[in-house]
Amino acid sequence: MAVATVGMVADLVREIGGDRVEVVQIMGSGVDPHLYKTTRDDVRELMRGDLIFYSGLMLEGKMTDTLEKIGRTKPVYAVTERIRPEYLLEPEDSAGHSDPHVWMDVSAWAQCIVVVAQALSEYDPEHAEEYTQAAARYAAELEELHRYGQERIASVPAERRLLITSHDAFNYFGRAYDLEVVGVQGLSTESEAGLQQINRLVDLIVDREVQAVFVESSVPRKNIESLIDGARSRGHEVVIGSELYSDAMGPEGTYEGTYIGMLDHNITRVARALGGQAPDRGLRGQLRPAGASPENSSAAGEGEG
Incomplete structure (x- = not known):
C-alpha cells in the first residue's frame, strides 16, 4: 500500500x-x-x-x-x-x-x-x-x-495574457505557457491580502482593461470578489473567468479529479476566458461544459484513456 x-x-x-x-x-x-x-x-x-x-x-x-x-x-x-x-x-x-x-x-x-x-x-x-x-x-x-498548453495559451492575444488569481499558485504555469501572473495572496494561503495589494490590483485591472479574473477551488473567493467590486466602483466591469484548480484537483471520480484533467481544465478555461481558442470540452473532449456543476459531472470522467 x-x-x-x-x-x-x-x-x-x-x-x-x-x-x-x-x-x-x-x-x-x-x-x-x-x-x-x-x-x-x-x-x-x-x-x-x-x-x-x-x-x-x-x-x-x-x-x-x-x-x-x-x-x-x-x-x-x-x-x-x-x-x-x-x-x-x-x-x-x-x-x-x-x-x-x-x-x-x-x-x-x-x-x-x-x-x-x-x-x-x-x-x-x-x-x-x-x-x-x-x-x-x-x-x-x-x-x-x-x-x-503551449498552443492554446499562444492563441490568446499578447496584450490579454494576464492571469489574476486568488494566490500565487500559478507562477510555473505562467512561465511555462507565457502568461503574466499576479496572485492576490502570496505563495501560501496563510498570508493575508492587504488593502494596499487589493487597491494595486484594482488599478491594474482598470488600467489594463482586464476582462476576467479567476477564483481557485481550494481558496475562499472573498479577495477576488473585492477586486471585482473595486473595479466596478471605478466604472470597469470584470467577471470571474472560471474556477481553477490550484492546490487540489477536482471532485473524486471526475476527469477534473485527475492530474491531466485538472491541467486540461486550467489551460482550456484560461485560454477561452482571456480571448484565446480552445475546445470547450478540452484536449480529450472530457471536460464538463463551462458552468456545469462538479457534483453532476462524474460522467465527464468516464472513458478516460
Missing part, C-alpha cells in the same frame, strides 16, 4: 502503480495543503503504508514534521526531489523557500515520474518492468498535454 498526501501526488502513483498498488490519499478535493493539520487517522494511515509519497518544497507545511519522523522507519519520498534546483522559482516574498506549485508546469511535473517509478521498482522488483512501461506511457501523455 502506498500513501500519498495530495491528489496530484496520489494520481501520479496510481498512474504508474496501476492495479499493483493500492493508493490511499490523505487530502481530498478542495483541501488546502498549506493549512492542513495532520489528524490521528492520518498518522494511522501513514504508519500502515509500505511507501509514502508527498510533493515536497514545503507544500505540506504543517505535515512536514510528521513525514520526517515516519521517514526514519520506512521509505518516504518527495516526488519533486529530482527537479533541478535552478529550475525552481523563489519569489521575493517566499522567505527563502522555493515555490512548491511545480505541477502547474506539466513539463516540470513530468520530471517527478522517475521518482515514483524507481521507488515502486525498488520495493517490488518483480514488477519493475511494468512500472517502467507505465512511466513511459504516462510521460508521453504529459508531453501531449504540455504541447496543448
Whole structure:
C-alpha cells in the first residue's frame, strides 16, 4: 500500500502503480495543503503504508514534521526531489523557500515520474518492468498535454495574457505557457491580502482593461470578489473567468479529479476566458461544459484513456 498526501501526488502513483498498488490519499478535493493539520487517522494511515509519497518544497507545511519522523522507519519520498534546483522559482516574498506549485508546469511535473517509478521498482522488483512501461506511457501523455498548453495559451492575444488569481499558485504555469501572473495572496494561503495589494490590483485591472479574473477551488473567493467590486466602483466591469484548480484537483471520480484533467481544465478555461481558442470540452473532449456543476459531472470522467 502506498500513501500519498495530495491528489496530484496520489494520481501520479496510481498512474504508474496501476492495479499493483493500492493508493490511499490523505487530502481530498478542495483541501488546502498549506493549512492542513495532520489528524490521528492520518498518522494511522501513514504508519500502515509500505511507501509514502508527498510533493515536497514545503507544500505540506504543517505535515512536514510528521513525514520526517515516519521517514526514519520506512521509505518516504518527495516526488519533486529530482527537479533541478535552478529550475525552481523563489519569489521575493517566499522567505527563502522555493515555490512548491511545480505541477502547474506539466513539463516540470513530468520530471517527478522517475521518482515514483524507481521507488515502486525498488520495493517490488518483480514488477519493475511494468512500472517502467507505465512511466513511459504516462510521460508521453504529459508531453501531449504540455504541447496543448503551449498552443492554446499562444492563441490568446499578447496584450490579454494576464492571469489574476486568488494566490500565487500559478507562477510555473505562467512561465511555462507565457502568461503574466499576479496572485492576490502570496505563495501560501496563510498570508493575508492587504488593502494596499487589493487597491494595486484594482488599478491594474482598470488600467489594463482586464476582462476576467479567476477564483481557485481550494481558496475562499472573498479577495477576488473585492477586486471585482473595486473595479466596478471605478466604472470597469470584470467577471470571474472560471474556477481553477490550484492546490487540489477536482471532485473524486471526475476527469477534473485527475492530474491531466485538472491541467486540461486550467489551460482550456484560461485560454477561452482571456480571448484565446480552445475546445470547450478540452484536449480529450472530457471536460464538463463551462458552468456545469462538479457534483453532476462524474460522467465527464468516464472513458478516460
